Amino acid sequence: MFERRLISHVDWVLFGAVLAIAGFGLAMIYSTTFDVIRGTVGPQFWTQLYAVGLGLFALLICLVVDYRRLAERSLAIYIALALLLLYVLLFGVTAGGARRWINLGVFNLQPSEFAKIALALTVAMFFAENRHGAREVRDLLFAAGFLLVFAVLIAREPDLGTAVTLVPIFLGIAFVAGLRTRFLAWLIVLALVAAPVAWAFALKDYQKSRIETFLDPEKDAQGAGYQQIQARITVGSGGLTGKGYMQGTQGQFKFLPVAHNDFIYSVLAEELGFVGVLVTLGLYLLVIVRALDAAKLAKDRLGAYLVVGLVSGFSFQVIYNITMSAGLAPVKGLTLPLMSYGGSSMIATLASFGLILNVRMRRFTN
């Protein structure tokens, strides 16, 4: 199944960039969770380090198994994930008002992170197998059903942030699979119409207040707007070269909540400055561009669609989180892939890069 010569086709640049970003993430988690009084680093750092190890293992597995073999079983994988999500809804571990995790003893597994891969596999397989790709409305609606089931299950946890990241995965694949431009325009119009309706009926109060706060942060300077103002102060006070690693005051003194998580990039900007921002933005862009290269080089449509699906979800989350880190988007529980603290996210993200490397690696095989 695995041929030795395939190793020479691994995209080491992409792999190196992914590792470099994860390294930055570990360093920032170390900085933000370091306990000055006890002189020790927080337990989150070690958890994240284990997650990177496990993630690399997952990456290796996703690399050696031919993605076509996986895609053939995508429906089974999809159903398994749906059952896991259902299980979470019924018996999951609750934390912070949401039921998102399955207790595995050693750590808590967050199935919604893996649902992204499952959705990408399933939708890519569906459009690749379909003779018309994503050109027909009928097929689009059918494929959208896969999205809808996951999105509803995840949104019910509730985890609206993760549910929303499923949308770019689906749209990304549909787009490269030949979604008609006219239909794309209709989708945009529909979204614009649906927004006020969602505002009135679908959104919960805390979700509304987050958006309201974003539009006018000063209105609630001590509450939700506080985070947005603090994020901007954190980034702005970093300056060109930053305050120095572990010298940041905003993150160290907890003016920003969940600095090791949602706002890790703000702290990076504070401590490493604009220079650090440029380096990391460059790394992320490099990862995205190299991944899109893999899609272009893919031997078949399945490979191309799979890569685009995975990279769309990844890019959306990166762009949204970094924008939020600068205080320029509503505060949302969306983490920064490869950097933010979170074991499941790290493992799933590394696994998806395993698949991307997989597609590129097997571009010459039959």
Place this chain on the structure above:
Amino acid sequence: MERDRRHLPFRLGVLRYGAVAVFAALGVTFWLLQVPSHQMYLEMAENNHQRTLMLRAPRGMLFDRDGRVLVENRDAFSISLVREHTKDLDDTLRRLSTVVGVDEQELRSLVARRRREPRYRPIELVPDASPAQLAAVLSRRLDFPDVIVEQVPTRRYPADDMAAHVFGYVGQVTEDQLTRQQFGEVRPGSIVGQAGLEFSHNALLMGRDGARRVVVNSLGREIETVGELPPEQGRRVMLTVDLDLQRAAEEGFRALGFWGAAVVLDPRNGEVLSMVSLPAYDPNRFVSGIDRATWSDLNTDPLRPLQNRAIQGRYSPGSTFKIAVAVAALEEGIATPDFRVTCRGAAVFYGRPFQCHLKGGHGSVDMRHAIEKSCNVYFYTLGNMVGIDRLHKWSTALGLGVRTGIDLPHEVEGLMPSSEWKRRRMGERWYPGETISVAIGQGQVSVTPISLAVMMATIANGGTRYVPHLLKAVDEGRGWTSVTPPAPAAIVPMRPDHVSALRDGLWLVVNGAGTGRRGQIPGRDVGGKTGTAQVISIEGGKRAAGRTDKDLRDHGWFVFFAPASAPEIAGVVFAEHSEHGYLAAPIAKHVMETYFAKKEGRPLPPVPVPPPVVVAEVAAAAPRLPGEPNE
């Protein structure tokens, strides 16, 4: 299928350049935030995590002339609010009010008064908190992340309100004082002197507040100290006051049951050895902000405990004024000490009879004996001969009717009438008949107790009118350095033989057949003079309404110095409603005995016992001791 393949590279390209464009936009955004706006955000971040805490400087301690502590400092703890970390101000104040047991409305108004200050500056809500209040707040630290406990050096004044009016009290600088820059550069919330020495020597005593710059986390907890400017304690100040004499005078008043005032001076230099004003107040109640109820009680108390009677009370001098009349007559060459007048119990001036207090009259008396017996007729005659303007000139020279210039705030001046004063004030000429009343210290003339003390000191030292003062030495950090005393206010040109004649007369008052025999100390040659300040004649009948008989009784004066030949101590005792000056004399006697006992290293005398006979309710029934005629 071929068509789809054609689409794929194009759309991948769209995604690729889209990603590049978005990341370029992100790069520009971060550049805008981090480079051009860097300074602004940096300052915001600084304010976020650093805070300046004021370190209040302990005020300088006050010592008596022997180096004994009079006023010191203690550590108090105050409970303050830092609004920067307050989520819900109403809620915090409501909960805090129940925890510390302070009215919520009061807390609210404290916050409202300082709402315009920076949010990180603590607002003192419970100054000088009790141990119970501190324990209640400290045990609920987690419920009150925005409430801090600060250690504040606070004034401690002596017990029993001792010398309260001399020390005065401290309090937070008022908004009015801030706008007028009365104390120079002080910040809102600073503690400054608001009365007494604390006020007049505030610059010396206040020291300089320090500050500590600390790093705090988002909960307001201090993490580390970045920099510290240590507070500078105020100067140690040695007063001219003698603790023993101060105590003796106050004990004297209490033992005899009088309110009133006393000033004891060293006639050789104008140092104030003791200053009493009773009833007094407890300055300790002011140190951390007096509550409204206590303040209004003090202000509306008919006994006026806040008034320093020694420098702010104006009273009719009564017979003590005869000394000034004698000086004027002698120095103007109108009479010699041997000038005699025959007293028949009354005399007629300008068609109106004027009474002497001894019905049968004193017979023929010279000046010494006229002073001894306090003969009204003699001084009517002298006053008539001198005239109001020369009387004004000499009594003013002796310090009556003018401020003495003591280093205490809000001293008032008495009134020494003159023909010019009457013209200006009432647009009328002075009638010579009015001079007759003034000559025995009645009528328009009024004095402060301290001005009478200055007059006595001036006569005691032969004519130098010193400015009474309270500062003896200041410690600038290298031990005690004497303070240059103020230059004398005036040199009164008095002939030595005149001065000794006056001293003889005043000696006779105490040691002869005079009214001051209760001030007598065997072997000490005390000189003195009693006086009665009429309450009714000055205030008029209107004040009689609703007052008890005691309120209507006259005030008693006793002015004194000792020893008469070379006085070392001089002063005045003013006993309210004591009716007779001789009843004030035992207080002066106790002070002088204490002075001499101390000087000679003998044990201090015991507190005088109250007179055996309780002072009668009404003037007519007052007991009269043999040899102590009414004035």
